[in-house]
Amino acid sequence: xxxxxxxxxxxxxxxxxxxxFGISGDLARKMTFHALYRLERRGRLTCPVxxxxxxxxxxxxxxxxxxxxxxxxxxxxxxxxxxRLAQRLRYVRGxxxxxxxxxxxxxxxxxxxxxxxxxxxxxxxFGTVVKQLAAAGLTxxxxxxxxxxxxxxxxxxxxxxGQLREVLDEDxxxxxxxxxxxxxxxxxxxxxxANDILEPVWNREHISAVQISMAEDFGVEDxxxxxxxxxxxxxxxxxxxxxxxxLAAMEPPAGADAxxxxxxxxxxxxxxxxxxxxxxxxxxxxxxxxxxxVGRRSTTETYVALRLAVDNWxxxxxxxxxxxxxxxxxRVTEVRVVFRHPPHLAFLGRSARAEANxxxxxxxxxxxxCLVLNSKGSEGRSSQPVHLDLSFAAELGRxxxxxxxxxxxALRGDHRLFTREDTVEETWRIVQPLLDSPGxxxxxxxxxxxxxxAAGLVRGHPAWHEPWLPSPAGGQSTSRRATxxxx
Ligand code: BG6
Numbered sequence: 001x002x003x004x005x006x007x008x009x010x011x012x013x014x015x016x017x018x019x020x021f022g023i024s025g026d027l028a029r030k031m032t033f034h035a036l037y038r039l040e041r042r043g044r045l046t047c048p049v050x051x052x053x054x055x056x057x058x059x060x061x062x063x064x065x066x067x068x069x070x071x072x073x074x075x076x077x078x079x080x081x082x083x084r085l086a087q088r089l090r091y092v093r094g095x096x097x098x099x100x101x102x103x104x105x106x107x108x109x110x111x112x113x114x115x116x117x118x119x120x121x122x123x124x125x126f127g128t129v130v131k132q133l134a135a136a137g138l139t140x141x142x143x144x145x146x147x148x149x150x151x152x153x154x155x156x157x158x159x160x161x162g163q164l165r166e167v168l169d170e171d172x173x174x175x176x177x178x179x180x181x182x183x184x185x186x187x188x189x190x191x192x193x194a195n196d197i198l199e200p201v202w203n204r205e206h207i208s209a210v211q212i213s214m215a216e217d218f219g220v221e222d223x224x225x226x227x228x229x230x231x232x233x234x235x236x237x238x239x240x241x242x243x244x245x246x247l248a249a250m251e252p253p254a255g256a257d258a259x260x261x262x263x264x265x266x267x268x269x270x271x272x273x274x275x276x277x278x279x280x281x282x283x284x285x286x287x288x289x290x291x292x293x294v295g296r297r298s299t300t301e302t303y304v305a306l307r308l309a310v311d312n313w314x315x316x317x318x319x320x321x322x323x324x325x326x327x328x329x330x331r332v333t334e335v336r337v338v339f340r341h342p343p344h345l346a347f348l349g350r351s352a353r354a355e356a357n358x359x360x361x362x363x364x365x366x367x368x369x370c371l372v373l374n375s376k377g378s379e380g381r382s383s384q385p386v387h388l389d390l391s392f393a394a395e396l397g398r399x400x401x402x403x404x405x406x407x408x409x410a411l412r413g414d415h416r417l418f419t420r421e422d423t424v425e426e427t428w429r430i431v432q433p434l435l436d437s438p439g440x441x442x443x444x445x446x447x448x449x450x451x452x453x454a455a456g457l458v459r460g461h462p463a464w465h466e467p468w469l470p471s472p473a474g475g476q477s478t479s480r481r482a483t484x485x486x487x
Pocket of ligand 1: 178216235236364
C-alpha cells in the first residue's frame, strides 16, 4: 500500500490531502466518487483522499464502494484510471465527536500541508467537527468545504457561520451550492457582459419581467423525512434560484477575484426587499402526504412561486418571478427575460401587435439559449415569433459536472463558485417572512405546472410561460437555426 506522502502532489501550493467526512453516505455514492474519478481521468486530482466515517470499513472496503458507485454512473469506466484513484483512497474510522478520531486522522495526515476537509455530514455536526479539527491542530493552513443546507432560517445560518468562524477565517471556508458549478449558471456572467447586444438593453428600460422556473417531473421519492422538514423554499429557492437571480441581476464584477464577483451578487441581495408573503403561492402535490417519512397532515410546500423586486436603478419596477416545484409536468430549469412590447406598428394593421422579445437560458436539461424575435408571419401582414436557439453542448462540447468543477476549484483554493457568509445571510433575510408566515398550502395534481393560483401572482405582467423544452429526441434542435416552434 502506498503511504500518503508518496501520492501527495509535488505542487507546493496545492491541497496536500482531501479529507471527506461522511464518505460512507449517500452523497458520496451518488456524486463524490464519480466526481473524483472524473478529476483523476483529467489529471486534476493530485493528492491523497482520506475518507472518515463511523462505519466499520477498511481501505479495501472504501475502494470497493467507490468502484461500485463509479461503475454504476460512468459509461466509459476505465480500470487504469480507477486503479490510480484507488491508490489515493484511505479510510479512517471514527465517531465525529470522539477526539480519538482526530488523533487517528492527524496520524494519517502527518507531513501533509494544506488539507481540504470536506464535510458531507449533517450541518448540526459542522461545529463539532471544526472544533475538534482545531483542537487537534489540523486547521492551520487548511480549508473546510461544507455541504448544504446552510442553515434552516436566518438565525440558524448566523449560528452556523458563528460556529465555523470561531475557529476558521472566512477565506478558509467554502460553502457549496452545486448550482454555481453548472456551466449555464456560470455562463450568465459571460452572456450578459461579453455581449454588446445584450448588456445595453438588460435593464428596466427594456425588460418588463424576469421569470426563473425550476420544474422537476419527480416527487420527493425516498427523501420524505428530509424534505418534509425543509420544503421547496429552503430546498432550492433560498439557495440555488436566488443565486441564479443574483447572476441575472448583478452589475459587472470589477475584477477577477472571488470577492469581486461575490460583492456584486451580495449587492443585488441587499437591494431586494424582504419577501411579502402575499406575493407568494405555496402548493403541495396530491399524494405527497403518503410518501414515507412525510407527516400525514404535513403543510410543507412541494411548490412555491414568488415575486421579488430589486430596488436599484437597473431594476426598479421590474418583477422577478421565481417558481419551483416537484412532481410537475416536465423537468426543466430556465431563466426567461421578457422584454417590453414593441410599440404599435402601423404596417401591421390596427389590431395586430408584435410579441415581446425574450431571452431564455435553459439550465437543465440540455443547457441552451433561445432568443425569441418577431418576423413576418407566413400569411398576410401578421408578425410571428420565431426562435433562434442553440445548444451549448453542440457548440462548446460537454462541460465538467458541477461537483467535479467545485471539488477541483476547492482543491486549488478558488472561492469564486462558493457562497460567502454575508451573502448567505442576505438570502435568508429575503425569504424569512415567508418562513415566519407561510400561509396556506394549495393542492395540485401531479404532472401539472402547479396550483392555478400562481397565475394571480403575475397578473398585470407577462403570464408564466411554459418552459422551453429540449427537443424530444434528446439532441437539441440545431444551433443558430430559426424555428417556428413556440417555447
Ligand atoms: C438539491 C435539492 O439541492 O437540488 C433537490 O435538494 C433537487 O431536491 C436538486 O432535486 C436539483 O439539482 P439538479 O442539479 O439535479 O437539478
